[in-house]
Amino acid sequence: MKCKLRVTDVSTGMYVAELDRPWLESPFLFQGFVVESRRELAQLRETCQYVYVNPERSRSDLQSKIRRLAVLDRGEGAAAHAAEPPAEHRFRAFKRELARALDIREKTRQYLDVLMDDARLGKHVSIQGVHTVVTEMLDTILINPAATLWLIQLRDKDEHTALHSINTSVLSMIFARHEGMNREDIETIGMGALLHDIGKVRMPKSVLMKDGPLDREEWDMMRSHAEQGHRMLNQSGGVSEQVKTIVLQHHERLDGSGYPQHLHDNQIDRMALMVGLVDAYDAMTGDWPNSPPISPHKALASLRKTAGAQFGVELIERFIRCMGVYPIGTVVRLTTGAKGIVVSHNRASRLKPVLMMVEDPRGEPYRKRPLVDLASQKGESAGNWQIQQALDPHDFGDERLRSITAAESLI
Ligand SMILES: [Fe+2]
Ligand SMILES: [Fe+2]
Structure with missing residues (x-):
């Protein structure tokens, strides 16, 4: 049995079985959970007006209280249930989480700087650190995806690879969550995306930052970054096969036009294809030496128009749905x-x-x-x-x- 409770009546120890909106539109990863912290409680209050609590699965001393607090469902329409929390409320939550997300991004960037320097010097990549920063990023995403997406708009001109890696990681995790993946898979895709261009540290700066078109030899060198990255992670150890596959295959495309192995269709790993799509999107909206940025809205329209054969129309449509018609930052x-x-x-x-x-x-x-x-x-x-x-x-x-x-x- 489930009891409908005003969200203000929910306390820690109660088992929330259902929300007044679809789970995917909430920050909660698990569909049904025991409220364990004040933070979860605050999140619930920011997200919903009502929730459905299962007394049998709640802490035993709360069961009769839940039944007492239950409100009668007078058949208010679904629209009323799905009402947004007041805008003011959301703004406050947004500001709070933006500050937190800024902090975590700064930490991640500092960490990436060290990681890339180490990789440049031929040292091994410390995987434990990657895991930690990805988990922290994922936690902020789950609490407030809007604040995290907002961060993606904020970048300085000379921070290409590090920030691009953070953005790709954040967006891939948001996309993975939208696709209904479980926490473990979301973390894996986040790690793969954070490391996807790590092979670029082995590229000469003159090629990486060249202000003008690359010649054939330079292109070949650039394209070797996927294999280089894969090799580096093989040497450092501690990375799952799945993460390594993402790094190796993030430039493969369904129509065989990608590299390094020119794979086709289901030869390509699903997560690698998702990271590839997000990577392309972030590259279009970022400010790179050879191409000025375009708006997130236009980038999505352009992917829809031109990239169907490379990523699959379905996947692109789902990504657009995940980002919204007017992505944050537009x-x-x-x-x-x-x-x-x-x-x-x-x-x-x-x-x-x-x-x-x-x-x-x-x-x-x-x-x-x-x-x-x-x-x-x-x-x-x-x-x-x-x-x-x-x-x-x-x-x-x-x-x-x-x-x-x-x-x-x-x-
Ligand atoms: Fe790449
Ligand atoms: Fe990239």
Whole structure:
């Protein structure tokens, strides 16, 4: 038997069997769990209004209390159940988690710097550290994917490989979770993605950072990074076969156009293909020496249009669903001409995200950068709060810089 409880009545020791929304839209990895910490309790309160608690599987001293607290289900519609927690509530959670995620990213980056230096010097790669940082990243993702995704927008020009690896890892784990993988597999894909380009440390800087097209020989050298990385991990030991396969195969494509082995279809490992797709997406949205960044929205549209044969139409569609129509970090123009940056999604309405406003309709920057939840705009004014277009970062001048300042102003 399950009892419907107001989330404010839930306490530690209770077994939550069901939420008022799909599990996949929640930060919880397990479908049914005993609330064990205050943190889990806080997460529940941020996510739901009601939950269904199983008294038999809860701590024995709580069973009669649960039955007493149970509210009658008067058949409120599913829409009422799926109502979002108030925007203010979500903003607060977002700010808190952004600060935490920033901290973890900084730690991960410092760790990667050491790891890459070691690898460059021919030392062995310390796998225990990779495991630790991936687990920490995964924990923040599970609590607030929006804050973690926001971080992906924040990068400096000269931090290509390290930050690209962190981004690919975070996005791959978010994607894996969306695909319904279990915690162990999500960690594995996160590790594989974090290490996917480790072979690049063996590439000469003149090739890696070349400002201009690569010649044939340089391309061949660049393409050897997948095998180089695989070899390095073989030598260092302590890495699972699955992680090594991701590193070796992340440039293989379903139509055989990839490398190093030109594999086809199901010869390619599923996780390696997912990391390959995320890698391509992050490369398109990042600022690289030879290609200026494009907006997350355009990158998804372009993958849909051109990469079906390489990754499979289904996988791309699922990735787009996972990222949202307007991925976090997208700069959008509203019908009024005002501009904002997507900072969070509304689960019920993907076309109406939460925006941080950066420019008013006359093109003047907002000094305080208000947060606006497009889904909660009602009546006549709702028409003014509609997205007209997603913008490219370079259409928006120093948007990247702005987004960094904006994010800092949030914390
Ligand atoms: Fe690569
Ligand atoms: Fe990469």
